[in-house]
Amino acid sequence: MRTLHIDTxxxxxxxxxxxxxxxxxxxxKSPACRVVVMEKxxxxxxxxxxxxxxxxxxxxxxxxxxxxxxxxxxRQFEGIIRKDLVYSIVQGLNDVVKDVEEMGLPIEKNEDxxxxxxxxxxxxxxxxxxxPILAEAVQKTPARVLNRVVATNFIYDGTRVCGAFGYGIRxxxxxxxxxxxxxxxxxxxxxxxxxxxxxxxxxxxxYCPWNAGAGYAMGIRIGAEMTxxxxxxxxxxxxxxxxxTGTIAVxxxxxxxNARGEDYLERYYHHLGGNxxxxxxxxxxxxxxxKAGRGPCYLDTxxxxxxxxxxxxxxxxxxxxxxxxxWASRDMNPRCKPVEIQGTEPFIVGxxxxxxxxxxxxxxxxxxxxxxxxxxxGGAPKKYVSGSWVEGRIAAATAVKEIKDxxxxxxxxxxILGEKGRVLAPLTKKTGISPLDVxxxxxxxxxxxxxxxxxxxxxxxxxxxxxxxxxxxxxxxxKDIAAADNYHLVEALECVDRIDVARVLVEHLIYRKETxxxxxxxRLDYPEKDDSRWLTFVNSIYDPNTDEIKMVxxxxxS
Amino acid sequence: xxIFIDENICNGCKGLPExxxxxxxxxxxCYRRENTKAIIRDQSACWTCACCVKECPVQAIELRLxxxxxxxxxxxxxxxxxxxxxxxxxxxxxxxxxFIIQARSWKGD
Numbered sequence: 136m137r138t139l140h141i142d143t144x145x146x147x148x149x150x151x152x153x154x155x156x157x158x159x160x161x162x163x164k165s166p167a168c169r170v171v172v173m174e175k176x177x178x179x180x181x182x183x184x185x186x187x188x189x190x191x192x193x194x195x196x197x198x199x200x201x202x203x204x205x206x207x208x209x210r211q212f213e214g215i216i217r218k219d220l221v222y223s224i225v226q227g228l229n230d231v232v233k234d235v236e237e238m239g240l241p242i243e244k245n246e247d248x249x250x251x252x253x254x255x256x257x258x259x260x261x262x263x264x265x266x267p268i269l270a271e272a273v274q275k276t277p278a279r280v281l282n283r284v285v286a287t288n289f290i291y292d293g294t295r296v297c298g299a300f301g302y303g304i305r306x307x308x309x310x311x312x313x314x315x316x317x318x319x320x321x322x323x324x325x326x327x328x329x330x331x332x333x334x335x336x337x338x339x340x341x342y343c344p345w346n347a348g349a350g351y352a353m354g355i356r357i358g359a360e361m362t363x364x365x366x367x368x369x370x371x372x373x374x375x376x377x378x379x380t381g382t383i384a385v386x387x388x389x390x391x392x393n394a395r396g397e398d399y400l401e402r403y404y405h406h407l408g409g410n411x412x413x414x415x416x417x418x419x420x421x422x423x424x425x426k427a428g429r430g431p432c433y434l435d436t437x438x439x440x441x442x443x444x445x446x447x448x449x450x451x452x453x454x455x456x457x458x459x460x461x462w463a464s465r466d467m468n469p470r471c472k473p474v475e476i477q478g479t480e481p482f483i484v485g486x487x488x489x490x491x492x493x494x495x496x497x498x499x500x501x502x503x504x505x506x507x508x509x510x511x512x513g514g515a516p517k518k519y520v521s522g523s524w525v526e527g528r529i530a531a532a533t534a535v536k537e538i539k540d541x542x543x544x545x546x547x548x549x550x551i552l553g554e555k556g557r558v559l560a561p562l563t564k565k566t567g568i569s570p571l572d573v574x575x576x577x578x579x580x581x582x583x584x585x586x587x588x589x590x591x592x593x594x595x596x597x598x599x600x601x602x603x604x605x606x607x608x609x610x611x612x613x614k615d616i617a618a619a620d621n622y623h624l625v626e627a628l629e630c631v632d633r634i635d636v637a638r639v640l641v642e643h644l645i646y647r648k649e650t651x652x653x654x655x656x657x658r659l660d661y662p663e664k665d666d667s668r669w670l671t672f673v674n675s676i677y678d679p680n681t682d683e684i685k686m687v688x689x690x691x692x693s
Numbered sequence: 694x695x696i697f698i699d700e701n702i703c704n705g706c707k708g709l710p711e712x713x714x715x716x717x718x719x720x721x722x723c724y725r726r727e728n729t730k731a732i733i734r735d736q737s738a739c740w741t742c743a744c745c746v747k748e749c750p751v752q753a754i755e756l757r758l759x760x761x762x763x764x765x766x767x768x769x770x771x772x773x774x775x776x777x778x779x780x781x782x783x784x785x786x787x788x789x790x791x792f793i794i795q796a797r798s799w800k801g802d
Contacts, residue, residue: 176719180744185719239797263747263778265797283721304721335694335737336759338720344740345720373764378740449794452780456743456769460758463767463784622721622734 136561138309138551143171143279146314148286148299149321149350150174151182152520153509155269156231156527157318157534162276165535170278171312173301173344175321175445175625177282178270181325182322183343183510184520188262189382189454191242193521196252201225204256208517211413212366213651214670215691216489216630217514219496224518227525232258235524239268254385263453265520284310285625286349287558289317289505290546296504297544299353300554302628305449305620309555315541316356316504316534319492320527323484323510324348324627324636326574329582329589330480332375340459341370341377341479345629348483350511351491352632354637355677360493360501362513362689364636365643367481367655368488369592371418373434374475378458380434382450382472387439391417392473393429419653425477435471444470452502478654480529480588483636485509486523489516489656490640493674493689498530501676504541514672517611560614563626567617570626573609577633580605585641595660599645606638638676642684647673694757695739696746697768698723702753703730710764714745747771747778 145161147154150172161170174181179663192648195204196226204225209216232250236242243251243259250258273280278626283305296317325342338344371380383389390410393399400420401409407416439447447469451458462469485491491513492500500507507513509523518526581587584602586594613631618624627649649665650658656658672689698714705725706712712731714723722733723745733739737758746754746769756769765785772779776799780792 176721177717180742180748181719185740185742185744236798241795241798261795261797263794267709268797332759334759334761336761337737338695339759339762340738340740343719344738376758445792449792452778452792452794456746456756456780457741457758459749459780459782460741460756460767460769461763463769463782463790464758464763464765465785625721 136307136309138311138555141310141312143312143314144169144316144538146299146312146317147172148317148319150178150270150273150280151320151322151509152184152269153530154318154320154526155273156524157276157320157508157531158273158276158529160531161535162278164532167226168535168538170276170692171314172273172278172280173284173286173299173310173312174280174282176283176350178273178280179267181266182346184266185343186455187453188260188265188520189450190253190257190259191232191519191521192254192257193224193517193519194232194250194256194258195225196256197249200254202624207256212489212516213664214666215363215651215672216516220515223496223529224522224525226514227528228521231524231528232521235268238272240265245593257385261453265506281310282449285628286321286353288554289353289357289630290550291502292544293648294503295542295544296357296502297546300558303559304625305650307621309558311546311551313546315538315543316506318506318508318530318534319350319354319511320508321350321511322346323482323486323490324351324633327483327577327581327633327637327640328480328587329578331477331588339375339377341372342482342484347629347632348636349632351483352635354492354500354502354505355635356679357502358676358678359505360437360674360676360687362493362672363489363643364483364640364675365517365555365647365656365673366488366652368489369418369481369654370487371421371476372479373458373461374477376455376457376461377479378451378455380476382454383434383436383447384449386447387436387443389434389436391421391432393424393432394434395429397429399424399429399432415653415655421476422478422654426591431475431477435473436469437471437473439470441470478592480654483640485511485513485515486519487516489514495664497533498515498526499533506534523599527691537669558628561616561618561624564617567615569610570616570618570623570630573613573616573630574626574633575638576609577630580609581637585644592654593657593659594644595658596645599641599678603645606634606641610634610638639677642675642686643673646686694736695741695759697757698731698733699753700730702751704751705729705731712750713742713750717744717748719744720747743771746767747773
């Protein structure tokens, strides 16, 4: 197999919202700067924006202040957020949205040209083609996009990240991309936990199934400090098709009702705030209704008229086409039948929750030469797509600025050969464990011992310790994984990444001995929130030499 | 089944280095067999994102739900125009509904 060497000034790993935006920004700031974007799929339709998007949920409408915005997020996350990071995001939101509008994104407006308010922090967009629009903006720059190249590890000399290795899944080439600075902007991690559906429907999950946590895992493996993995995300979504409930709740003013037709948030969960409760409590209440025998739960769409139904369908075609199929099946029209909702399996993300690299305000990670933006950057929840663009902008500015101080290190051939051997090993085995077997084993362990769907998301020490033990065993079996072709090799690499992420996740879950976030982190053995002890960040650093994960705490005002 | 590729309609994007669905699928699932027709290698790995449905210029691909979650035969196709997307939905009884949705701002070039 051939090895391809590429030298560049800045390497961006992951061509999603943050990565594409960063590439465009670098060109604006420093047109002569050489940029390479390494992308697992094709930047025109990759990652969580592949289906499209119908709303931008992080926007500062007139009359709102950054302070009120930050207070909202702080309350949603029970006091644990990096205010400095959130503040830097809020300041940039409106500018980046304007930029993407100019790239060609249609946004719903008032007659005076301002964006129409969809919700307090939200605007309605027609984003079926949001990803192609972003990709087109990148393609107008001289950036070199490596589509269908899977990033496998950072090139790291023990002091500084100086590029990344990748595997070309179409051409079978091994990529050695040397760079002065590297921005990691990959997606979060799906596929860690067992999903609701199996067999032919196993990928009907909320989050992109090919976001396997590579960006996290690559950082973990070089000892980058990670934060808040225990702040898992579980989405309340339309059953089976995982369409966002917000589109219906906002678009049709639908209430959440239980099987008896009761407005259950108001009737049984008034103490949590009723219909004004936190995002996590909507999920908790829905789960409690199921346990109390008052499920399934629904969004009551039966009151909407035909015009609203059509508008809902248009919004969903822009973001989640499969719900249109559900509504077109027998007796499932939303005006006749309320829409059933349920919680998904847990995901590890930094865009809805805050799992990710521990970074400073300029988006530097704890490893010199490496910057993080978007889903893999921790500490700034509810940043969503627009916040990811802002982080792409900030990381780009820092990466450009720090190129001049970056050394041009030669890469030891031993390191290259070692990584090439590791990546290709599954292809050399005629028999062995299949990636599918490994993934199912991982998902079963996490489901049963680390608070998956079958455990109603609950956690406690004894089970978590068993998860720790079983994950160590599973990691030991990775050397026997076999792949018949490039497609299965990618699945094998995903297994490696997911297990590294899962092991860190379990340590975070063991460490936080309180219940901070309902469902996301519910400890049966420590059921109360304890502000006197746990108003702190839980961080981790993996040691590749000892295979141990060291836990550290960082104060809120870091 | 999540997508259905009608091999009577698919022309394999003859002349292109890759079929369009092969080029775009975020999961690397579509590919062209022996330089003729596109197929999906693993239905169970499909996310039902509809990227291939939109990308196909001859509307050979339709989106369906896996039987496990829906036993009726509704289906969905799309056509991309410069600034809008045209969707056609067939419900379980075969009734058809069309949607024309703006997809990008018209720059008038």
